[in-house]
Amino acid sequence: MEKHFTLEELLTVRLAHTFHNGEVGFTGLATGKAAATYITNIPLAAMQLARLTHAPDLTVLLAGWCVNPDLSALTRLPSSEYGNELLNLPCEAQMTTWPGPWSHRIGEIDFAFCSGVQVDPEGNVNCTCIGAHEKPKVALVGPIFLPEHLAVFGREYIMMPHHEKRCFTEKIDHISGVGFPGGRAGRKELGLTGSGPCKIFTPLCIFSFDEDGKLFVESIHPGVTAQDVIDNTGFALGDLSAVPETAAPSDEELALLRNNIDPNRILLG
Amino acid sequence: MLAWDRFRADREGMPFWPVYFLGGNDVARDNPQIVPFTCPVTGKQAWAVPAAKPDVIVIHACRGDKYGNIQIQERSMLPQYLNVDMARSCKNLIVTVEELVDTEEIKKSPHLTLIPAFRTASVCHVPFGSHPTPTLSCTEEDAAHYETYVNASANEEAFEAYLDSYIRGTKNFTEYLSLIGETHLKTLEVR
Known part of the structure; x- marks a missing residue:
């Protein structure tokens, strides 16, 4: 099937539709190409698209300190949260001390984005190690901010640049970010103030979580079959025959993305 | 965090x-x-x-005077601000600085002094002291050196070779920097 949009554009537009006016969305600045596209670039483009359409009062909090950056001014992506390029990015506020490293715990952030190497059917995320924690086969970046992301932010989007069996596993090697262990009731007992994972975006599909906190396939992207999703997921997904196709972006949305939000093709390539 | x-x-x-x-x-x-x-x-x-209870903290900053007044550009981002928190949390603070300036120069912009002299045990003039990581408003990260480091991390032999040439094989930081090369370092200066 001939598509007139890219996978990144599809995910960006679907994501944008889930934001509400007046919310505060946070994203860090990830490094590494695939990770950066999914955790940083797509979320930034989606938040800006929401601001230009149904959510003009949505606030973009980039890297926890830069408020409503003018992304169209970018000529290249800052390489890290330490980068000099961020310093002169036009924006509304640069705040070092608030919400800073700590005040996000009072619930200032309505939604945020994270990633990891493994996700289980309860939405728990691992970004710490493959194998035993004491003697890992692969030591990864470590939990960093993931405990807070999935515990204290309003809701969390899990952005997975790879949809493979080894990434979606029945059991993960380290719970670095907590989803719904024991369902929504189980999560409640843990005393976490945020509502946890709400959706997972992958190159093949969008997952959501049902009222018990169990993951299900919400939609499958154009050109991808249900069997592709099943074959690349390491746990049972049930019958996917009634799952709808992920809705395509409109021409207006694509025009906004290409002409206004990302004119230099910095975010979505 | x-x-x-x-x-x-x-x-x-x-x-x-x-x-x-x-x-x-x-x-x-x-x-x-x-x-x-x-x-x-x-x-x-x-x-x-x-609590971490650090005995000694070493950080790198933009500039300071010989008494240990340390100035960091005011729009420090979150990761950089951890340096400041660490500097305020230890018994003994050592600061390396890009630039050593006169106290009179410090007094022209006292709001940039995030660490006052009485907090600092020692200040050392070490340009490019954060290499290969960046120092905000002074130097850029050295992406090429990151790549060298990552490639060296592929196996033990390669990593030993990296340590031998850049760390064990150099007498001091000046020698380390000369290995990186003056021309290359010039390209990392923030203009």
Whole structure:
């Protein structure tokens, strides 16, 4: 099937539709190409698209300190949260001390984005190690901010640049970010103030979580079959025959993305 | 970012900082030094994250004077601000600076002095002292050197070779920098 949009554009537009006016969305600045596209670039483009359409009062909090950056001014992506390029990015506020490293715990952030190497059917995320924690086969970046992301932010989007069996596993090697262990009731007992994972975006599909906190396939992207999703997921997904196709972006949305939000093709390539 | 809470406790002379969000997280499971307790006020499950208690902290900054007044450009971002928190949390603070200036120069912009002289045990003039990482408003990261480092990390032999040439094979930081090369370092200066 001939598509007139890219996978990144599809995910960006679907994501944008889930934001509400007046919310505060946070994203860090990830490094590494695939990770950066999914955790940083797509979320930034989606938040800006929401601001230009149904959510003009949505606030973009980039890297926890830069408020409503003018992304169209970018000529290249800052390489890290330490980068000099961020310093002169036009924006509304640069705040070092608030919400800073700590005040996000009072619930200032309505939604945020994270990633990891493994996700289980309860939405728990691992970004710490493959194998035993004491003697890992692969030591990864470590939990960093993931405990807070999935515990204290309003809701969390899990952005997975790879949809493979080894990434979606029945059991993960380290719970670095907590989803719904024991369902929504189980999560409640843990005393976490945020509502946890709400959706997972992958190159093949969008997952959501049902009222018990169990993951299900919400939609499958154009050109991808249900069997592709099943074959690349390491746990049972049930019958996917009634799952709808992920809705395509409109021409207006694509025009906004290409002409206004990302004119230099910095975010979505 | 629990590590930040450790220095936050130090900054205020507390043995620990309380956090409430580790329920179900393996970070608490794997680390016996993170101690679960019941919050005396709310009755909620909480965890005590122990203070880091650093004896010595070494940070790199833009500029300072010989007394140890340390200036960092005012729009420090979050990661850089951890340096400042750490500098305020230790017994002995050593600061390396890009530029050593006269106190009169410091007094022209006292709002940039985030660490006053009485906090600083020692100040050392070390241009490019944060290489290969960047120093905000002074130097860029050295992406090429990151790549060298990552490639060297592929196996033990390659990493030993890296250590032999850049660390063990150099007498001091000046020699390390000359290995990186003056021409290349020039390209990392923030204009």
